[in-house]
Amino acid sequence: MSFQILKNIADAQKKKAVVDVRSGDTVKVTQKIKEGDKFRFQVFEGVVIRVDRKESHTARIVVRKIASGIGVEKSFLLHSPLVEKIEVVKRAKVRRNYLSYLRHRSGKSARLVARDFDRAAVNTLKEE
Known part of the structure; x- marks a missing residue:
């Protein structure tokens, strides 16, 4: 009984539509930041090195720049009300879900092989 109540609360907090984000994508995450009594938006652009619990209400991505x-690495909850929008800028060919090896590389060795993709189709919000 109590598990069902928790599931209903979690489902109510999920966003209805999210962008399909994968490891290796270069993304722009627009985050809402509260300063005093005002809100401002801050953009964080980098490579997604990890996608966790993609189907859950606790889904998160780790972005590195x-x-x-x-x-600098920053973790974002996909369904957080503070994450205003996520835009995929580039998509790369990767064969892992967790790109921890990028932490130890710099310069040309840290580059990922770009892959063609339809930017407009990827950045449209998909209903879950």
């Missing part, structure tokens, strides 16, 4: 020569 290089800022001033230092690697």
